[in-house]
Amino acid sequence: MGKIKSALLNNKIAQAGLLAVFVLVTAAAVYLMDKSVVAFLLLLGSLLLLYYTTFSNTVKWIVAGVLLIAVIPFATSGGPSYDAYMEVATQCGIYIAMALGLNIVVGFAGLLDMGFVAFFAVGAYTYGIFATGQANNFISGELFPLSGGTFWIFILIGGFMAGLFGILLGLPVLRVKGDYLAIVTLGFGEIIRIIFNNLEKPVNITNGAMGLSSIQPPNLFGFQFTFPHQFYFIVLAILGIVIFAVRRLEHSRLGRSWKAVRENEIAAQSMGIPLIRTKLTAFAIGASFSGMMGVVFAAKQTFIDPTSFTLVESTTILVMVVLGGMGSVPGVILGASLVTILHLQVLTEFTNWLNQLSMQGVINVPTALSPAKMQRLIFGLILILVAIFRPNGLISAKNRKVSLDRAHEQHSASSNAASLNK
Amino acid sequence: MISSILQTLPQVLIDGLALGAIYAVVALGYTMVYGILELINFAHGEIFMTGAFVGTSVLLLFQSFGWLGGMPAWISYLLIILIAMMFTGALGVGIERVAYRPLRKAPKLISLISAFGVSFVLQDVVRFIAELKTGNYIVSSHSLFNQRITLGTSSLGSIFGDATIKSNTIIILIVALLLMVGLDLFVNRTRWGVAMRAVAQDRETASLMSINVNKVIVLTFFIGSALGGATGVLFAQQYGTIDPYIGFILGMKAFTAAVLGGIGNIRGAIFGGFVIGILEMFASSNLGILTSGNFGAEYKDVFAFMILIIVLIFKPEGLFGKAVKEKV
Numbered sequence: 001m002g003k004i005k006s007a008l009l010n011n012k013i014a015q016a017g018l019l020a021v022f023v024l025v026t027a028a029a030v031y032l033m034d035k036s037v038v039a040f041l042l043l044l045g046s047l048l049l050l051y052y053t054t055f056s057n058t059v060k061w062i063v064a065g066v067l068l069i070a071v072i073p074f075a076t077s078g079g080p081s082y083d084a085y086m087e088v089a090t091q092c093g094i095y096i097a098m099a100l101g102l103n104i105v106v107g108f109a110g111l112l113d114m115g116f117v118a119f120f121a122v123g124a125y126t127y128g129i130f131a132t133g134q135a136n137n138f139i140s141g142e143l144f145p146l147s148g149g150t151f152w153i154f155i156l157i158g159g160f161m162a163g164l165f166g167i168l169l170g171l172p173v174l175r176v177k178g179d180y181l182a183i184v185t186l187g188f189g190e191i192i193r194i195i196f197n198n199l200e201k202p203v204n205i206t207n208g209a210m211g212l213s214s215i216q217p218p219n220l221f222g223f224q225f226t227f228p229h230q231f232y233f234i235v236l237a238i239l240g241i242v243i244f245a246v247r248r249l250e251h252s253r254l255g256r257s258w259k260a261v262r263e264n265e266i267a268a269q270s271m272g273i274p275l276i277r278t279k280l281t282a283f284a285i286g287a288s289f290s291g292m293m294g295v296v297f298a299a300k301q302t303f304i305d306p307t308s309f310t311l312v313e314s315t316t317i318l319v320m321v322v323l324g325g326m327g328s329v330p331g332v333i334l335g336a337s338l339v340t341i342l343h344l345q346v347l348t349e350f351t352n353w354l355n356q357l358s359m360q361g362v363i364n365v366p367t368a369l370s371p372a373k374m375q376r377l378i379f380g381l382i383l384i385l386v387a388i389f390r391p392n393g394l395i396s397a398k399n400r401k402v403s404l405d406r407a408h409e410q411h412s413a414s415s416n417a418a419s420l421n422k
Numbered sequence: 423m424i425s426s427i428l429q430t431l432p433q434v435l436i437d438g439l440a441l442g443a444i445y446a447v448v449a450l451g452y453t454m455v456y457g458i459l460e461l462i463n464f465a466h467g468e469i470f471m472t473g474a475f476v477g478t479s480v481l482l483l484f485q486s487f488g489w490l491g492g493m494p495a496w497i498s499y500l501l502i503i504l505i506a507m508m509f510t511g512a513l514g515v516g517i518e519r520v521a522y523r524p525l526r527k528a529p530k531l532i533s534l535i536s537a538f539g540v541s542f543v544l545q546d547v548v549r550f551i552a553e554l555k556t557g558n559y560i561v562s563s564h565s566l567f568n569q570r571i572t573l574g575t576s577s578l579g580s581i582f583g584d585a586t587i588k589s590n591t592i593i594i595l596i597v598a599l600l601l602m603v604g605l606d607l608f609v610n611r612t613r614w615g616v617a618m619r620a621v622a623q624d625r626e627t628a629s630l631m632s633i634n635v636n637k638v639i640v641l642t643f644f645i646g647s648a649l650g651g652a653t654g655v656l657f658a659q660q661y662g663t664i665d666p667y668i669g670f671i672l673g674m675k676a677f678t679a680a681v682l683g684g685i686g687n688i689r690g691a692i693f694g695g696f697v698i699g700i701l702e703m704f705a706s707s708n709l710g711i712l713t714s715g716n717f718g719a720e721y722k723d724v725f726a727f728m729i730l731i732i733v734l735i736f737k738p739e740g741l742f743g744k745a746v747k748e749k750v
Contacts, residue, residue, distance in 0.1 A: 112534055176734045179462050182534055183677055184734065187727035190671070194724055202716040311670070315542065322535055366554055377546035383539025387532045388524050 015053045019063075022046055027071055030085070031078035037345050040085055043075060044092075044337065051330055068236060073229060086229040090300065092340045093235035094293045097242045099320040099336035100329065101289030104246065106318070107327035107397070108255060109282035110262030111174070112182040115189020116317050119287035121196060121309035122165050123158035123294020125206060127151070128304050131216040137204045148219030148299075155238065155295050162291020163284040170283040174276055189314050197306040211305025218299050231300045238296065242289055246329055249285070258282055259327070259399075312375060316343065319379045322386050325393025334394055342378075347371050425581060427708050432573065432585035434703045440591040440660060442699020443598035447653040448676035449683070449691040450605060451646035457622040457686035458642050459526075464537040465517055467673020468544035469510050469647045473654025474664045475548055477506040478563040479555075495566045499659075503597070506655045507648040514647025515640050523636075541670070549666040562663040565590055594656045601649055602692050608645075609688060618642060622686065671723060675702070678730040684743020693741070702726055 008014055023046045029039035050063055076085040098120060105113045129135050131154070135144040173184045200208035218225040218234065225231055249255045257278045260268035269275050298304050316339060324335020351372040354365050386393065448470050455463040480502045484490050490498055521540045525533040549559045567589040576584050609615040620628040621638045629635045657672075658664050679698045683690025706722040733740065 106531075110531060112531055114538070172731060172735045176738050179460075179530055179534060180681070180734055180738070182538075183462060183674065184727075184731060187674060187730060190674075191724050191727055194720065198718075198720045315538070318535070318538075326531075369550060369554070373549075374546060376542045376549075380539040380542030380544075380546065384521050384536050384543070387528075387536035387539065388521070391528060391532050 009054060012054060015055070019046065019049055019053065022049060023067065023071060027075035030075045034079050035081040035084070037349055040076070040088075041341060041345070043072060044089075044341075048334065069233075073232065077229070083228045086227070086232050088341065088344050090228050090232045090235050091344055092337050093232070093239045094297055095317070095320060095340045096333050096336040097235075097239050097293045098290045098317050099324070099332045100242055100246050101286040102317050103286075103321050103327065103329070103332045104249070104258070104282050104289075105286040106321055107325075107332070108250065108258040108262065109279055110258075111279060111282065112179075113185045113283075113286070114182050114318065115185040115187070115192070115311075115314055116286075116290060117309045117311075117313040118189045118192035119162040119165060119290040120294040120297070120313070121192055121306075122162045122287075123291030124298040124304050124308075125196060125212075125294075126158045126161045126291070127154045127295040127298045128212040128215050129205065130154070131299070132212050132214060134205070134207060134212055145216050148216045148224065151216070151218035151295070151299055152220070155292050158295035159288035159292040162294065163288035165291075166283040166287030167280055170280045174279045174283070186311070186314075189309075189311060193306050193309055196309070206306075209306060211303060212298075213303045215298050215302045215304070217302065225299070228300070231296065235293075235296060238292060242292075243329070243333075250329065254278070254281060262327075312379075315379055316375075319382050323382055323393060325395050325397055328393060328395050328397035331393045331395035331397065343375065347374070347378075423711055426711060428581045429583040430707055432582050434707050435700065436573075436585050436587050436591065438700030438703035439696065440594050440699075441703055442696035443594050444653050444657055444660075444695075445672075445676045445679045445699050446692045446695025447598050447601055447649050448673065449679040449695045450602070450688060451650045452673075452677050453680040453683070453685055453688060453691040454642050454646045456680070458618065458639060459522070461522065461530075461533055462537065462677070463646075464534070464673075465521075465540040465544060466646070466650055467669035467671075467676070468541045468548075469514055469517075469669070470650040470654045470657070470672065470676075471664070471666060471669030472513060472544060472548055473506045473510045473651025474658040474668065475552060475561065475654070475666075476509045476651065477502050477655030478561055478658050478664060480505050481563055481566075499566050499593070503652050503655050506651040510651025510654070511644040511648035514643040514650075517647075518640065518643040523639075541673075545666045545669070552666065560663060560665045563658055565659050565662060567593055567659070588660070590656075590660050594660060597652065597656060601652060605645070605649070606688060614638070614641060674730075675723075675726045678726055678733075681730060681738075681740055682733050684740025687740065687742045690740055690742035698726060698729065701729065 008018070023043070026039055026043040026046060029036060030043050033039060047064060047067060050060055050067070053060070055063075072089065073086070076082050076089075098116070101119075102113065102116045105111050105116070130144060130146050131148070131150070132145050136142055169185070169188050173181060173188075176184070196206045197209050199206040200210075206212070225234065257268065257273045260271065260273055261275065261278055265275060268278075297308075301308075317336075320336040320339045321332055322335070323339065324333065325331030351370050354363075354370065357363050358365050448466065451466045451469070452463060455461060455466070481498075484498055484502075517540055521536045522533060525536055552561055553559045565588075569589045570586045571589065573585045573587055576582055609618060617628070617633045617638050618641070620631065620633055621635055625635055628638075657668075675698055676695065679694035680691045681694070682697060683692070683694030685691075702722055702725065705725040706719040709721055709725070710718040
């Protein structure tokens with residue numbers, strides 16, 4: 001086994017061949033079969049395989065792009081369950097972007113935010129209120145609903161609003177010690193939900209528990225986005241930007257100060273890092289990713305109400321980050337995909353299968369034990385087990401190495417130049 | 423407006439005292455664990471909830487055996503509380519052993535995540551069992567003491583209205599008082615209490631003074647969780663219906679109480695519990711009147727969290743706590 005592994009690691013052509021065969025087989029299976037969750041998951045797994053190849057980063061990104069933009073949409077378009085597959089992929093994208101946002105807060109800056117879904121709600125309601133007739137209640141002039149063309153601007157506005165809420169929450173809260181932060185953000189998540197649930201009087205802003213319905217779908221030059229396979233591309237585009245931004249941020253001056261604050265606040269402060277400002281930017285940037293995806297979520301569902309933004313949702317996102325590996329971008333992407341798929345596909349399919357079995361009378365599973373209801377148990381167990389046995393997650397975070405020789409060379413080169421100039 | 427607030431004031435105070443006593447005893451569990459391990463025991467709210475369920479199921483069991491008629495109600499009440507305390511105490515010790523002890527040297531973030539996971543697991547396990555046994559996860563039980571006594575508070579002055587007090591409220595106050603005084607005596611007067619305070623002050627030095635730190639931590643978890651379980655029984659008896667998710671919000675409010683009184687400070691936690699309880703009752707019955715119907719009782723939870731945030735900003739060490747300088 002070890003021999004095969006080392007032979008594969010040294011032989012790029014073999015890797016490419018293996019990957020191509022894997023993609024071809026799984027894509028063909030997805031294309032030809034009516035509905036096969038396994039084949040679809042294996043096709044998505046090709047991306048993980050790609051991550052473990054030894055190609056250069058550019059090649060990996062190009063191949064991943066081809067897989068995501070062309071191969072996966074084409075392969076799934078064959079059968080009647082096209083939109084079911086695409087729905088899963090779209091949800092994955094939304095959750096990955098949110099998990100990457102939370103990863104900035106929890107993974108990079110080490111601030112445990114347990115009410116993260118509040119920012120998602122802010123984004124969703126920002127679009128929801130103005131893209132339905134709801135805003136007519138407090139802005140006169142029957143201007144609303146705004147047309148679907150404004151969706152693209154609202155992605156930015158939603159991100160901005162969520163970022164603003166992040167700063168508003170962060171300003172008082174980030175002064176307190178780390179472990180209080182967890183409980184305050186937990187409270188904040190609940191406050192936002194309670195407020196959205198009750199803000200129908202004195203002015204009807206959120207329509208309370210009834211929620212907002214028939215939200216305008218996005219519209220680009222007259223083209224309406226209504227189906228999941230159309231939203232897939234919107235999500236993919238935003239996700240691309242988010243991943244690019246996160247990777248740039250991680251190794252920037254700001255990213256390094258986040259990590260310094262995470263490791264030791266006092267030491268970081270004495271190295272001249274402005275503590276509050278650094279934490280606030282982490283809060284604001286993380287929140288804005290979540291807000292952007294909130295806008296997409298509202299447009300995709302065309303209906304939102306406060307039950308979509310509960311504590312369980314916040315925890316789901318936290319589980320994604322913890323499972324994948326706090327502070328590790330590829331890890332968080334993997335964690336988010338795994339948890340979303342588990343949540344949407346595996347648990348529901350398993351429940352359906354069990355229900356079929358009990359209908360046929362093979363076994364009798366009481367409804368109390370139906371796996372679809374077990375989210376809390378599963379997520380709780382994942383949190384405990386990962387914390388105890390694998391605190392770095394599935395793919396642990398790596399700091400970019402700066403080779404000592406190169407640093408020396410640069411240093412001596414500059415000092416040589418300085419001495420020459422004398 | 424003021425007159426209507428004053429009319430209901432005696433009732434608000436009595437209900438607030440009952441709720442405050444519950445918060446105070448739950449807050450004790452948070453504050454003890456935090457004082458010793460510097461860890462927010464997220465699962466404590468769920469331990470309270472488990473206590474409520476255990477108490478209710480023991481009550482139902484007694485009922486099905488027909489024992490309730492055979493002995494005085496206060497004996498069965500006492501038995502139920504004791505059984506619930508033993509159960510939740512053991513549960514707390516188990517949680518510490520499985521989910522917290524392996525992480526004692528790990529970063530704070532990791533142990534918080536584990537604690538959060540425990541609370542989710544407990545919620546779901548209790549839901550399974552309740553749903554399997556009764557078909558519904560919302561369980562209601564009958565109250566052992568449900569006489570209502572009318573207090574003639576209107577004789578104090580015509581601006582006050584009359585208040586009614588449930589006999590269970592009196593029991594809550596008595597039991598809570600006994601638990602609090604007992605804990606205070608235990609911590610301040612016994613050898614184990616001295617050991618506990620020593621471990622809270624400096625774990626390593628305490629271990630050099632031949633104190634078995636692990637034993638002290640286990641004892642702390644046992645006592646804190648048993649107190650939580652006992653309050654769960656009182657809560658179930660007072661309000662009648664329980665579900666597996668009551669622990670979460672109540673736990674957060676109790677934590678607010680602990681922070682308000684200065685976390686790690688036992689008397690502070692008791693004071694904080696009563697303050698939060700009375701303020702919450704006041705808010706839930708009067709917010710609607712004060713804002714002329716625009717914001718009603720549904721904002722009472724928001725109110726409690728606002729107190730938490732305000733305390734953390736202006737006086738993070740709490741009313742009775744000592745400000746701690748952070749060491750490098």
